[in-house]
Amino acid sequence: MDFDDVINKRYSVRGYLDKDVEQEKLDYVLNAATLAPTGVNYQPFKVYVIDTKKNKEALSEIYSAKWFTQAPYVLCVVAQTDKSWVRKWDNKNISDIDATIVMDHIILAATNVGLGTCYIAAFKPDKARELLQLEDSEEPVLFTPLGYGDAEPRDTPRKEIDEFAVYL
Structure with a gap:
């Protein structure tokens, strides 16, 4: 896909097929994380790859939507607050x-x-910390299921450029 296709096709998937994700696709996604820009390139993060079948109950306590645990994986990006750049x-x-x-x-x-x-x-941060066994200096920031979608996108109206762009 070209970039325009990617940003136009992405949507919040709220339903997943019971289908494994190929290792090469998982590796591709994780490699993209290594390419993300971070302050002073410190790369102060971890990505937890959580097997939903093995951790369904704990994941359900973190976020209760049924579709959250339908995909084969849930990923969590954790910030390492003691290793990041400070302005x-x-x-x-x-x-x-x-x-x-x-x-x-x-x-x-x-x-x-x-x-x-x-x-x-x-999500419930205390339950996330418990599952991931995080240090005090680690903060769970975002989760996402990762799998083959089985739900259509919802209508999500977007602002017009003149509603958010401020020219000085």
């Missing part, structure tokens, strides 16, 4: 920004190889 003027730690960029690369790469995803930020 010196206001001490803003950008680990959450870095992790979000990583997830965006993952989601666009998945779309490019015919896989479905859905950004999940509305």
Whole structure:
């Protein structure tokens, strides 16, 4: 797919087929994470690849939608807050920004190889920390199922450019 196809075909998939994801597609998606830009290229993140069949109950406690555990995998991008760049003027730690960029690369790469995803930020962080056994300096930022979609896109109206672009 060319880039325009990828960004136009991506949607939040809320239903998945019971079909395995080929290892080469999973590797392609994970490789995209390594290419994501991060502050000062510190790469302060981990990507957890969670087998849904082995972890269905724990995942259901993190986010309760039934479709969340239908795909063969759920990925979680975790920020390493102690390893990220901090803006010196206001001490803003950008680990959450870095992790979000990583997830965006993952989601666009998945779309490019015919896989479905859905950004999940509305999860229970304490349950995520428990499953992933995170250190205090690690923060779960986003989850996504990863698999073959079995749901049509919902109508999601988009703002017109003049509603968000501010020219100075």
